[in-house]
Amino acid sequence: MARTIFRDKxxxxxxxxxxxxQDMIAAVVANKVGFDLVYGTGYWLTASAWGLPDAGIVTYTEMKNRMETLVKTSNAAVIADGDTGYGGxxxxxxxxKGYEAAGVTAIQLEDQEFPKKCGHTPYRRLIPVEEMVEKIKVAADAREDKENFLIIARTDARQSEGFDGAMRRIEAYEKAGADVLFPEALESEEEMAKACSLFxxxxxxxxxxxxxxxxxxxxxxxxxGYAYAIYPSLTSLAAAKAMETALLDLKEKGIGQPDGLFSFSEFCSLIGFEDVWAFERKWGKDAE
Structure with a gap:
């Protein structure tokens, strides 16, 4: 069921x-920090689970399952990357239908050909604007909760059709019924401000x-003039750098207990071990 927090904000x-x-470790850390919305990123959920690039390789079923797990793990409402909608x-x-049943609060759909590519990598190809308009209409009609389950329409047209071409697409997607507009990969703050002023x-x-x-x-x-911003790569790149540093220290210096580690006991609590231990106290062989 979609939560109201996104529309309210x-x-x-x-x-x-x-x-x-990007994974459930990041989800529980975000729980600790305290966010009421998180973004289920296609690029990084794919990379963390399968070690694959965001190039349309992972299937709808695999990604829906990842989003469903994120919904169950996170205290926050989930905005989900839905790629192209995985076809026609x-x-x-x-x-x-599947993403809404999985419990996400919004789905983001893009106007690339299937299979898609990451919006900040080359060789992206777009579908005609008329096809994307129909996709948005279908998405808006398919949702059960018309008020709270939101449709985010993304265009990747900036690099192939220029800024004006991207804005023409965004205008069409707005008229088709998208709740949130997303022109991907704008190239300057000036472009960003102009885009926000138009809609x-x-x-x-x-x-x-x-x-x-x-x-x-x-x-x-x-x-x-933006309503909000997502930071899809922040935790992933920070974690990757921290892991590389720790592994280099281990390989080159034999340091297996570096400064700055997250508390193991606190992480056990975040991941749910206290519930396991409570169960063992009640039902274990040694329980009184």
Whole structure:
């Protein structure tokens, strides 16, 4: 069931940030920090689970299962990356139904050909705008909760059709019934501000570290006019760097207990071991 928090936050008009979640370790750490919305990122959930690139290789069923696990693990509502809807109109209908049943609060759909590519990598190919308009209409019709389950429409047209071409697509997607608009990989803060000024519906920013777009401070994004920003790669790249540093120290210096480790006892608590221990106290062989 979709949660109301996403629509409520958009309606408030107050800018907010949403971290990307690549695995369930990141999910429980985000629980600790305290977020009411998280982003189920296709790129990083794919990389963490299967060690594969975000290139349309992972199936709908595999990704739906990952989103369902994230919903169960996270205290926050989940905005889910739905790629292209995994095919044509019937696939979009099935994907929206499945994601909503999995418990996510919003689905993001993009106008690339299937199989898709990451929005900050080359060789992306787009479907005609008319096809994407139909996908948005199908997605909006397929959802059970018309009020709270939101449709995010993304265009990857900036690099192939230019800024104006991307804006024409976004205008068509807005008219088709998208709740949130997402022009991917804009190339400057000036483009971002112009895009936000053109439309009445909420605009989403993708702050992909190392990608095509600049990553200004959240306060700047707020002034530009975005409703919110996702940070899909932040926890993944931070974790990868920390792991590389620790492994190099182990290999080269024999350091197996470096400074700065997350507390093992606290992580046991975050991941649910206290419930396991309570069960053992009640039902274990040594229980009195």
């Amino acid at each position: 958009l309606a408030s008009g107050k800018f907010f940030v949403v971290p990307g979640i 109109l019937l696939n979009v209908h099935h994907t929206v 009445g519906k909420p605009m989403m920013a993708n702050m992909s570290n190392g990608g095509s777009s600049p990553v200004p401070l959240a306060s700047v994004l707020k002034e530009i």
